[in-house]
Amino acid sequence: MPDSLFQLPHEPGAQRYRPDYLYRRCEQAVEHWLKRARRISHSRASDLPMPEVEFNLRGLNAGMAVFSGRRTSPGRIRINEDLLRRYPREMIQHTVPHEVAHLVAYALYRKTDHGEEWQSIMRYFGKPPTRCHQMQARPARQHKKYRYLCGCQEHLVGAQINARIHRGLVYTCRRCAEPLRSAA
Numbered sequence: 001m002p003d004s005l006f007q008l009p010h011e012p013g014a015q016r017y018r019p020d021y022l023y024r025r026c027e028q029a030v031e032h033w034l035k036r037a038r039r040i041s042h043s044r045a046s047d048l049p050m051p052e053v054e055f056n057l058r059g060l061n062a063g064m065a066v067f068s069g070r071r072t073s074p075g076r077i078r079i080n081e082d083l084l085r086r087y088p089r090e091m092i093q094h095t096v097p098h099e100v101a102h103l104v105a106y107a108l109y110r111k112t113d114h115g116e117e118w119q120s121i122m123r124y125f126g127k128p129p130t131r132c133h134q135m136q137a138r139p140a141r142q143h144k145k146y147r148y149l150c151g152c153q154e155h156l157v158g159a160q161i162n163a164r165i166h167r168g169l170v171y172t173c174r175r176c177a178e179p180l181r182s183a184a
Contacts, residue, residue, distance in 0.1 A: 017085070019085065023055060025088070026096060030099075033097045033101075034048060034050060034103075036124075037125075040108075048107050051103055052075075053076070053077050053079065054077070055079050058080065058081075059080070059140030060140075062095040063077060065102035065112075067103070075103050077096070077099045079091065082137070094127065094133070098127070101118055101122050102118060105117045105118040144158075146159070147183035147184065148165070148171075148181060149181055150173035151173070152176040154183065155173070157171075
């Protein structure tokens with residue numbers, strides 16, 4: 001796999017921030033949006049406690065709200081550390097309020113999706129109620145591919161098909177109908 005796939009762009013100047021500074025700013029942002037949510041009139045959000053913030057999310061997701069199921073427990077917010085380091089502004093200004101809105105929607109309405117309740121909280125925050133981020137993220141796992149040949153082309157197969165071929169199962173090319181043979 002070429003190394004250039006892992007050299008993803010980032011916000012200008014992002015590398016100048018130390019991780020402990022970014023963690024602190026992220027936690028401050030969670031506290032800010034939670035205070036804002038507590039001002040929603042007629043709501044049970046006024047007694048919503050500060051959630052635990054973890055920086056252990058990997059893969060394509062920027063953030064994740066983890067619901068506790070108990071009113072007294074605030075739940076957790078998981079943040080993708082790699083994306084936080086490369087896109088600190090985007091993560092703090094958009095991902096954090098997105099995840100806080102999930103916790104607030106759960107506390108108020110027992111809703112965990114991106115429905116009307118969550119969208120109304122995002123609008124209350126003054127943020128667009130968008131589901132997905134536009135940051136370039138790396139998958140958490142890279143799946144190894146195995147090379148096989150037929151009469152007309154090269155085939156890349158996953159570990160499961162590779163193991164089946166080694167056990168004696170015959171796979172054929174859809175185009176030329178020849179059996180696949182190992183390229184190694």
